[in-house]
Amino acid sequence: MNHQIFSEFNLTSLLSLSLSSLIDELNDRMSELGYGDIKPSHGFMFKFITPDGATGIEIAEYLGITKQAVSKMVDYLEKSGYVMRKNHPTDRRGKIIVLTEKGLLVTKLKDEILIEIEQRWIESIGAERIQMLKEDLAKLSYEANKGKLSPKSRPIL
Secondary structure: OOHHHHHHOOHHHHHHHHHHHHHHHHHHHHHHOOOOOOOHHHHHHHHHHOOOOEOHHHHHHHHOOOHHHHHHHHHHHHHOOOEEEEEOOOOOOOEEEEEOHHHHHHHHHHHHHHHHHHHHHHHHHOHHHHHHHHHHHHHHHHHHOOOOOOOOOOOOO
16 A cells, blocks of 8 residues: 555644554554553553652542542552552552552553654654654644643653
């Protein structure tokens, strides 16, 4: 199939297709490595709680979901060995959620896979064009967010 077919899509569709392809490949590769139980929503949480952990309330606010939904997610990830609840360092009644060694390993593997994918993209269209694309997307993101990331506009990987 010729890539020209895709050139007729609008920018939003192309960005969406590119991201979907990347996430699909990431999930496939993680599954091949034995981590098929990790979902994209887990990755959002992992990114937020690295390195010092976070409370359930902080995670709920960041992800835009309820505390109950966070609790269910944490229960699942704790049973799977990716996170654990620890006593909060300053609030004796509170808990923080932190990554375990297994959770840190998954984060490291994800980063390595994303680097491999980006390297393949560089080989396909060139380092200069990838750098230009990154700079252009950074500029557009900066302008759209008035220089700061809002809770609704956060990186997902």
